[in-house]
Amino acid sequence: MHVLICGGTGCKSSNSLQIIENFHNILKEKGLQDEVQVIKTGCFGFCEKGPIVKIMPDNTFYTQVKPEDVRRIVEEHLVKGRKVPELLYMNPENKEHVSDSKHMDFYKKQIRIALRNCGFVDPENIEESIARGGYEALAKCLSEMTPEQVIAEMKASGLRGRGGAGFPTGLKWELCAKNKADQKYVICNADEGDPGAFMDRSILEGDPNSIVEAMAICGYAIGATKGLVYIRAEYPLAIDRLKIAINQAREYGLLGENILGSDFSFDIELRYGAGAFVCGEETALIHCMVGQRGVPTL
Amino acid sequence: MTKVKSLADLKAMREKLQSTLDVREKAENPESLVQIKVAMATCGIAAGAKQVMEHMMNKASELGIAAVFTQTGCMGYCHAEPTLEVRVPGKDPIVFGHVDNNRADEILTKYVQNGELVEGIIPVNYETIDK
Incomplete structure (x- = not known):
């Protein structure tokens, strides 16, 4: 039992x-x-x-x-x-x-998709995630697909942002992939400020490995080797669990240099926000992360 | 910790780890599996229900039968302990009495796998309202 x-x-x-x-x-x-x-x-x-x-x-x-x-x-x-x-x-x-x-x-009436593992696995044990098929999508992308194929798959899936604007994820990735830069970053926006909204917190606290895996897939698709999670400092438990997941993923070779024996390297760092509502907006968030005032680009 | 080197490695690892979540995975969808309820009140425990349940759980996984085992209170058949109720998907539940390790094996190999009835059936005189 x-x-x-x-x-x-x-x-x-x-x-x-x-x-x-x-x-x-x-x-x-x-x-x-x-x-x-x-x-x-x-x-x-x-x-x-x-x-x-x-x-x-x-x-x-x-x-x-x-x-x-x-x-x-x-x-x-x-x-x-x-x-x-x-x-x-x-x-x-x-x-x-x-x-x-x-x-x-x-x-x-619930069908849990994003939160399928939440309340089911131990979020501090990567092995329980692996037992549920965690990191297999990443492994599949790295071993069987090119970044272009990953983006095409994302477009075909119809997945869209869940923040309100509903921007098509595949299109976003395609634009990032086309952009030329010395260093690209995948930013995970885990800033959550709407009253009573705790979906980011739920998934980070309940299934942090899915975030780590998804960021790595995005990194592979757009050609980024670094990932940043912008998370509010008021979410200490989410931060702890995410750190545990990142460390365990590194230990298992699912994050860091040459992930899963491939040429692809990717690592994740955390950036803490002070809980300003506007910093959930993309440009304000980026300003805040580079040390500027957290105001949107107008 | 040795690092995971490929998709195949990861899949092998998943296979190995899957059993740790077995109890939870099965609970997601119990109606589609064989459900076995073991009466574990004082009378059942005294008659050895716990050992039989353990034996049966091992046997079921040995035979590759996807079954959910739960314990329940006294079913009212104290004279025939250990008793257990077996519900094969799509069939009415059947209660077996005086189940020892041998009969437990029989229930799994004959009734669950082949649909043959075995000794020790107690006519069910209850209904559950929980539908």
């Missing part, structure tokens, strides 16, 4: 790390530490009811778990196979507890 505990910012601030520790201790006490795996994941998207504890394979979804509830979950659910009803998610419409996440209205 796997116990997934949300380690995103929301759940972490309501004490999920203590919950994880309690699980480790109590499972050890019961001699179950080899049978039950405890995994700290990214966000489940249900921060309102955090901290979330999910038990697999039965998809049991416990909400607002307190550290002192852990003993009951272990003794009742993990040892005896009886779910703890009070901790199950309650459907606000009929006030009934829902047995598992598959039956929660919130998840029923």
